[in-house]
Amino acid sequence: MATLSGTVSKLSSGARGADTATKLTATSAAKLKNAGCAFAIRYVSRSTPEPSGDLTNSEAINILNAGLALMVVQHVRNSGWSPSASLGSSDGAACVTNCKSVGLLTGSSVWCDLEGVSTSANAQSIIDYCNNWEKAVTNAGYKAGLYVGANCGLTGHQLYLNLTFKYYWKSMSNVPSVENTGYQMVQSATKEISWTENGKTVTLEYDPDTVQTDGHGNTPYALVPGNASFTCDTHSTVTIQRGKKYTARITCSQYPKVIAGTGGIVSISMASQSGNDYYFAFTGTQAGSTGIYINNSSSAVFVCKVV
Secondary structure, three states: OOOOOOEEEEOOOOOEEEEEOOOOOHHHHHHHHHOOOOEEEEEEOOOOOOOOOOOOHHHHHHHHHOOOEEEEEEOOOOOOEOOOHHHHHHHHHHHHHHHHHHOOOOOOEEEEEEOOEOOOOOHHHHHHHHHHHHHHHHHOOOEEEEEEOOOOOOOHHHHHHOOOOOEEEEOOOOOOOOOOOOOOEEEOOOEEEEEEEOOEEEEEEEEEEEEOOOOOOOOOEEEEOOOOOEEEOOOOEEEEOEOOEEEEEEEEOOOOOEEEOOOOOEEEEEEEEEOOEEEEEEEEOOOEEEEEEEOOOOOOOEEEEEO
């Protein structure tokens, strides 16, 4: 069974990410990263093995290689479904199987999608479904969380008092506030990113998500990419005129994390990629000098001096 590389880490309050039902490629994952996302949330199915459109180990590698942290949510049934204790157990077991197939490390946040519940469903059946799902996922070593969507069938009081879940994610819909606990992640209105690929326009739809600290001081836990080894073709001070670019080649087995030590001196963007070679453009924006750090390096790999 595949295991993803990286570490499980608590996300910082204010971190922005995206959830999407669309399979992410290396290119689309990098587009999310460039759009300011720190993490991605992708779907696993309620069946095993999973259909091809849901999260796989290779897609998870694309996400991590783009420098994005990873969390998982399970698909919900079509609107009007009726929860039950037995469905909670079977859905939770399938979620665990699929997370392990992907290689998701234990300790990561894994989310149950509660929405579109039948108006004829009674509250106890919903509670039993949620608690059995939470038990299956928690017993497997993951941090089980609940996505509260439209028509979840429970009040804010029931969400807090009657469920064994400790972590909650608010949808963009008008949903109850969870008493005492609140939400540790909030979803907002759908956005799109478009780009040209092989002469065609490609569009990715995603829902933005923002991390916040809940009433108990908690934030989600995500699988964070490891600091892969790299080489860079630049190791000295490079001088850039304002408005001009310098391009450096970074060779790495995954999408490298590249930051400037002092903000505002240069803007950084990935210009192109060829295999494990990533070409980053550094554009001078204001006069000054700043170190360039790669994959959390303890010292600057090189220095950009803007004149």
